[in-house]
Amino acid sequence: MTDTPRCEYRLDLTHVDAPDTAQSASPAAGARHLANPPDGAVMREVRASDASALAELMLDAYSGTTDDENGTLDDAAAEVHRFLDGEYGDPMLGSSFVCESGERILSAVLTSHWCERDTPFICFAMTSTASKRIGLGTALLSRALSALRATGASEVRAVITRGNTPSEQLFMRTGFEEVK
Numbered sequence: 001m002t003d004t005p006r007c008e009y010r011l012d013l014t015h016v017d018a019p020d021t022a023q024s025a026s027p028a029a030g031a032r033h034l035a036n037p038p039d040g041a042v043m044r045e046v047r048a049s050d051a052s053a054l055a056e057l058m059l060d061a062y063s064g065t066t067d068d069e070n071g072t073l074d075d076a077a078a079e080v081h082r083f084l085d086g087e088y089g090d091p092m093l094g095s096s097f098v099c100e101s102g103e104r105i106l107s108a109v110l111t112s113h114w115c116e117r118d119t120p121f122i123c124f125a126m127t128s129t130a131s132k133r134i135g136l137g138t139a140l141l142s143r144a145l146s147a148l149r150a151t152g153a154s155e156v157r158a159v160i161t162r163g164n165t166p167s168e169q170l171f172m173r174t175g176f177e178e179v180k
């Protein structure tokens, strides 16, 4: 964890649409925001069996960013297991999504239940270096918000390191506001 201040963000979910089931079954479903979806990319819910692929994604996605801790693949695997084991609140796999192409996960949004706030929490949003800035983060986050809305959740929170511009922009463009 870096020493840079981390800021809490919140989004009111009451205006978010519930999922479009017709779209959710199609390849790269929910990726309507994508200008150029990667060939064969599929968007789906996270499974516990994704742990290894998520660790590889995490190591790659954070590399060189504000939140890079120069960790190893084992460190990333431990972090993914902390998420799956509920150390960041009960994982909400039905509201957590990946975009995969073949065996690789290109991007993921992982959601848990933040007990202290009694609200869903976007625990991780990450996109592989080679797949950044083509809309995957936006598409997956939008999908997660719709799924959360369908659970009846009225708000969702996130915590972002100040100065993590890609993350700040991604969340603010999606409607999150900093909690003052």
Ligand SMILES: CC(C)(COP(=O)(O)OP(=O)(O)OC[C@H]1O[C@@H](n2cnc3c(N)ncnc32)[C@H](O)[C@@H]1OP(=O)(O)O)[C@@H](O)C(=O)NCCC(=O)NCCS
Pocket (backbone or CB within 6 Å): 061, 062, 065, 067, 107, 123, 124, 125, 126, 127, 128, 131, 132, 133, 134, 135, 136, 137, 138, 139, 160, 164, 165, 166, 167, 169, 170, 173
């Ligand atoms: C944050 C992150 C998930 C964004 O994923 P992404 O798939 O690249 O996001 P998108 O392509 O949907 O971009 C959405 C918007 O975010 C902003 N953004 C993304 N990357 C940016 C960058 N490098 N600089 C400035 N803004 C950026 C832009 O506003 C962008 O929209 P635009 O391309 O139309 O201008 C990705 O950069 C990442 O994995 N970062 C490392 C992990 C991390 O810090 N996660 C957040 C904390 S959990």
